[in-house]
Structures are given as C-alpha cells and as structure tokens.
C-alpha cells in the first residue's frame with residue numbers, strides 16, 4: 001500500500017464529487033478526528049483520509065522490517081555456504097584426527 005496526500009477529484013466508487021469534511025469531534029465515540037474527504041453521494045461510503053504522521057511512520061517501519069528480512073535471508077544463505085566451506089577445510093586439515101594425538105604428547 002502506498003500512502004498519498006492527494007485526494008481524488010471524483011469518487012473512485014461511484015464517480016460523484018468528493019467533499020472535504022472538516023476536522024471535528026466524533027459524536028459517536030467522542031474522539032477528535034482529522035479532516036477527511038468523503039463522497040458527496042449519501043449512498044456511497046467512500047472516504048479518503050490523508051495519511052497522518054503516525055501512518056507514515058508505520059509505513060516507514062514496515063519498509064525497514066521488510067529490508068531486514070531480506071538481509072537476514074541473505075545472511076542465512078551466506079552462513080549456509082560458510083558452513084559447507086569450513087566442513088571441507090576441517091576434513092582436509094585433520095583427515096584422521098591426528099591433532100588430538102599431538103596435544104596428548106605435550107601433556
């Protein structure tokens with residue numbers, strides 16, 4: 001979902017004109033609300049709200065989270081190949097487990 005500040009000129013649902021509803025206090029919940037655009041057609045329920053700062057922050061956080069998932073997936077992939085890489089080297093370094101014998105001689 002992309003947030004936009006632009007209200008449509010016409011209702012995308014029924015094609016009626018869009019009117020600005022000024023900010024006020026909800027009679028139903030008693031909570032203040034920001035100005036929003038609504039369809040002038042009474043039978044239509046289309047409403048356009050300008051994204052608030054909070055909405056924008058949430059949107060930005062979602063984007064960061066998305067990027068983080070992508071990065072962690074890359075790290076997982078890298079870690080997987082690194083594991084395979086070290087396995088090969090451990091085998092070559094110590095083909096018969098001789099390093100254990102070396103340490104027993106010192107002690």
Ligand SMILES: [Zn+2]
Pocket residue numbers: 011012013014015016039040041044045046
């Ligand atoms: Zn409408």
